[in-house]
Amino acid sequence: MRHRYLPRAAVALALTAAVCAPAATAHAANPPAGRTENLSVRSAESGPALPAPTGKHPVGKTTLHLKDDGRPDPWVPGERRELMVSVWYPAVRPSKNPAPYMTAAESEEYLKTSGVKVPPHLLSTVRTHATLETEPAARRGGLPLVVLSPGFGMPRATLTGLAEELASRGYAVAAVGHNYEANGTTFPDGHTTPCAACKGADMTDADWQRVGAVRAQDISFVLDELTSDRPGWQGRKFIDAGRIAMVGHSAGGFSIIPAMLRDARIKAGVNMDGNFRYPNDVPLDRPVLMLGMTGHVPGGPDATWDRTWKQFTGWKRWLSVEGTGHLSFTDLAALTKKLGIPFQDLDGDRCDAVTRAYVAAFVDRHLRGTESALLTGPSARYPEVVFHRP
Template identity: 50%
Template sequence: MRKLTRAATAALLACAVTLPAAATATAAPAPPPAATTTPDRPAGRLSLPAPTGPYGVGRSVLHLVDRSRTDPWVPEADGRELMVTLHYPAARHRPGRPAPYATREEARLLLRGVPVEDPVVTRQVAEARTHSVPDVRPAPGRHPLVVLSPGFGMPRFTLTALATDLASRGYVVASVDHAYESSGTAVPGGRTLTCVACTVMEENEWTKGHLVTGARAADTRFLLDRLTGPRPAWRYASAIDATRVGMAGHSVGGASAVPAMAADRRIDAGVNMDGTFWDAPPADGLGGRPFLFLGTDEFHRPGGGDTSWDTTWAGVRGEKHWLTVGGAGHLDFSDAPLILRHAGRPDGPLPAGRAVSVTRAYVAAFFDEHLRGRDQPLLDGPDAAHPEVRFHRP
């Protein structure tokens, strides 16, 4: 495996611990409440930006266990557990009990990494408006599938704004929590899994990053088997078009798209949102399949601090796009800026709502072009409506 520069390693560690790492199983005690309580409580629950597509959005949750594998972080566990949220186009817009964003414990563990310990804010985040309804019937037809993998230490619900938007545009979206790799993942039986892997990675200064991407690649293969195989785990699996599959992720979740695509030809297109690559593309350059590099301009422009993007770009042989977003920070490709703003933290240079809009626009355009065959001028060059986005062709 290639060695990272000292700057790249430091940035990775900083990104890994900025929001969630305080919620690991071995975390130090929380600071006193006076230091962690949000000074000005928000007026109500967190509300994610509404989806922009023509469909209503349904949501289902699956608990899957791959007992053919040993969990890399907790070998004594009963197989490799995945919690999966499926967002999908609904048959019609209909009122109903809104789908929850997170459990109280999941929200508490995530916010503890900010740090925020205010129970009111915790409840408001857990009850965030998700613009989706549980288990409604899907829209007619078969829809492309997109797998979403979150950043290291981040739970799958932090990609909900992107997932619901893709679903409203006609995609089935499977967001995955990989066991023991998030601040907190609620699983059946009243258990909440915490980030054992965070401790392992910090102790090894991320020299074992390939263990994370390798495990996630295997998770994705197992998930595709359970969603598109002969005995699917989801009651509405017939809504999935298994001939059109994409994968996208934030941070190490995006980096995992390369080994996942290398191991599984069913994945037709991949997106890395600001993740350092740990695995070189295979000799066939991903077999000519398209890939989107979407990252921060500060760190991920050509020749920038993360040289893994330069080397991976050279190894991908299909249609590829290298875009950076001016003013964006590492977490801006997830829901984290919305959560932080709700918790009383100021916006960064790129406002939270704007970060969501940019991410949604370019990820959707990429999959519309490469999974649906719809030409997307947005991918051809700079766009006046998105002045933050810069195109690179090394």
């Protein structure tokens, strides 16, 4: 089974309807003058809205531009590794500046690969529930951190709903834009990069293993930047470096293994519907949640889940959600419903609610020590979630 790095069918349906590296530097990223304001106004007045977070905190957001001067970019020779990272956090109060979903350039780059004739800025009109320039609601060193890694070819924005949910519940959340692995990443100087690493159906297992290894390095670097005393985002003082989890979708999901094996700071990991590509022969004794679509069941078409399950020697759960597809664990599930053409059998808002509930229950258990009945067995609240114990 091969990964599809672009959700062509889903996008077409919805849119037709409407090692820790040295010498790093970081700073908050802002688009060219006027762009943030224009996007925020557009986001507030038009376009579909993400489901609202359910936690008690307002959500703040900032964006970081991280430069890893000690590492060459693995996909573009002659460049050093640079990443864009979105950070959400519980805020004291919202500001009057809504956080945009994507830049217009990111939306255009992402959508043009679908081959569909649609307004190129469409995804920049999505309304979020976070605001910019807000004061964090946290004591020093008090926030557990969840790092998000998106699917291959997918901008980091596609996990925004989950990020806002966790931030509203008191987590710091960092979504990593793995440069040249997404169709659209905009940098502070205004330039937007394509997915240079994408090879479509020509991707081999060796290619996917390389993706996992690169992402493991990216995650370690981001953790260094978010938790160290080096100049950068001042919010690092609020993060508890002893309570970190990683959650990924698709390629970001299978990358939890190389990332956790590389970096002991990651205490727990969630794979949302990613075929395990690397590795399948190294035991991992930290908590793992496997959350997948209907086909990700024992003995199903993707044998990598069966093989990898055996290598998890610590706390583990294998759950599938009936009526879902590969993209049902991203914002696209709810957004396509709001555009009038859902792309899975299960209601899009329901897909979103299931993902939020089970990921939140997992990180609550392993970063806060809060038990949840959702992780002990089938729940009458979520009958579409099936527990597997091969």
